[in-house]
Amino acid sequence: MRSKLFVPASRPELFSKALASAADGLCFDLEDAVVPTRKAEARDRLAAFLRSGGLAGARQKIIVRINAASTPHFADDIRAVAQAGVDVVNLPKPRSVDDVRAAAAALQQAEQTNGVLAPIGLLLNIEEPVALRLAAELAAASPRVVGLQMGLGDMFEPLGMARRDAISVQATMFALRMAAGEAGVYAYDSAFADIADAAGYRAEAELARRMGFLGKTCIHPSQVAIANDVFRPTDAEIAHARKVLQAAREADASGTGAYVVDGKMVDAPFVARAEQIVASARALDLPAG
Numbered sequence: 059m060r061s062k063l064f065v066p067a068s069r070p071e072l073f074s075k076a077l078a079s080a081a082d083g084l085c086f087d088l089e090d091a092v093v094p095t096r097k098a099e100a101r102d103r104l105a106a107f108l109r110s111g112g113l114a115g116a117r118q119k120i121i122v123r124i125n126a127a128s129t130p131h132f133a134d135d136i137r138a139v140a141q142a143g144v145d146v147v148n149l150p151k152p153r154s155v156d157d158v159r160a161a162a163a164a165l166q167q168a169e170q171t172n173g174v175l176a177p178i179g180l181l182l183n184i185e186e187p188v189a190l191r192l193a194a195e196l197a198a199a200s201p202r203v204v205g206l207q208m209g210l211g212d213m214f215e216p217l218g219m220a221r222r223d224a225i226s227v228q229a230t231m232f233a234l235r236m237a238a239g240e241a242g243v244y245a246y247d248s249a250f251a252d253i254a255d256a257a258g259y260r261a262e263a264e265l266a267r268r269m270g271f272l273g274k275t276c277i278h279p280s281q282v283a284i285a286n287d288v289f290r291p292t293d294a295e296i297a298h299a300r301k302v303l304q305a306a307r308e309a310d311a312s313g314t315g316a317y318v319v320d321g322k323m324v325d326a327p328f329v330a331r332a333e334q335i336v337a338s339a340r341a342l343d344l345p346a347g
Contacts, residue, residue: 059083059119060273060289061282062246066091067122068100073107081282082273083119088135089126089150097131105138113143121181123148127157133164140168140178146204150183151212154192158182158199165202177202181246184234185209187217193234197241205244205272208234211251221251222258228265235269247274256284263288296339299332306332 063081065072067088076084092100104122113120122144124135128151139147149161158180165178180202184193190213197203208231214221221227231247238245247266250259259281263274267288274285291299298320305319306329316325 059246061276061285062119062121062273063276063279063282064091064123064249066100067104068092068096070103070107073112077113077116077118079118079279079282080286081118081276081279082286083121084116085121085123085148085275086139087123088131088139089123097125098134101131101135101138105141108139108141108143116143119145121146121148123150123183126151127160128153132161136161136164137168137171140165140172140174142172142174142176144174144178146179146181148181148183148207150209151185151189152182152196153186153188155195155199158196158203162200162202179204181205181207183207183209183212184237185212187213190230190233190237193237194240197238197243203241203243205246206234206238206241207246207275208248208271210248227262228269231266231269231271235271239270244272245270247271249275249277250281251277253278253280256280260284260288290342291335291339291344295335296344299335299339302328302332303336 059082061081062083062085063076063079065076065084065086067086068091086104088097088100088104120143122139124139124147125131136147147165152158161180169178180200181204182196184190184206189196193206197206210227210230211221213230214226219226235245247263250262252258263285266274273289276282276285301319302324305317305324309317316323318324
C-alpha cells in the first residue's frame with residue numbers, strides 16, 4: 059500500500075471517483091473530514107454505500123477512519139462500518155491498551171452482528187506524546203493491529219513544534235518505526251497538508267521510504283502518483299534482490315552462512331528484505347524473475 063487516499067465520508071459523490079483512482083488504498087474518513095453536526099449523516103451514507111456492494115471489484119485496500127474511543131461517535135461508527143469489503147478500521151488517538159482492546163472487541167461484535175467473515179484489522183493513529191511513548195504496547199494490544207500511522211500535525215501543533223522541522227520529523231518517525239518493528243506491524247507515514255508543495259511531499263515520502271515505512275498518506279489525488287513512484291521498488295533494487303535470493307539458494311545448498319553479493323556481505327536479514335522486494339515487485343506486476 060504505497061499510497062492511501064483520504065475520501066471524506068460526507069462526500070458520497072467522490073466515492074466512485076476514488077475507486078477509479080491509482081491509489082493502492084482508500085481511507086473513507088468519518089473523523090476530521092466530517093463536522094460534528096454531520097457525523098451521523100455521513101456515517102449512515104457510508105454504511106449504505108458499503109452495504110450496497112459499491113466496493114465490489116475494488117482493487118484497493120479499503121480503510122475507514124472512525125472517531126476516537128473518547129468520542130460519543132465511536133461505538134456507532136464501528137457498528138456501521140464493520141461490513142464485508144472493509145479491510146481495516148483506522149482508530150485515531152488511542153491513549154491506552156484499553157482503547158485498542160475496546161476497539162478490537164467492538165469490531166468482533168460488529169462483525170458477528172453484520173455477518174462479516176474476514177476479520178477486520180486495526181490501523182492505529184499515533185498523534186499524541188503518550189501514544190508515541192506507548193506505541194509498541196498499543197500495537198501489541200490486539201492481534202487485529204496491522205500497523206501504526208504517524209500523525210505529525212496533530213502531534214506537533216499542540217506542542218508548538220514546527221511541522222516542517224526536519225530534525226523533529228525524523229526523530230518522531232524513527233521512534234514510531236522502532237515501535238512498529240518491535241510489535242511486528244507496519245509503519246505508515248503522515249499526511250502532508252501543503253497540497254501545492256509537491257517537492258515537499260516527495261522529500262518527506264523519500265525520507266519515510268528510507269526509514270522503512272510502507273507508504274504515505276495522500277489528502278489530495280495529486281499526491282497519489284508521487285507516493286506510488288517513491289515507494290515502488292526500483293529496477294536496481296529488484297535486480298539486486300534477485301541476486302541475493304539466488305546466492306541464498308546456492309549458499310543453502312553448500313552450507314554457507316554468510317556470503318558476498320555485489321561486494322556486500324549478506325546474511326539472513328538481507329535475504330528476508332530481498333524476499334519482500336521481490337514479492338512487492340510481483341504484486342505490482344513488475345519484472346521480478
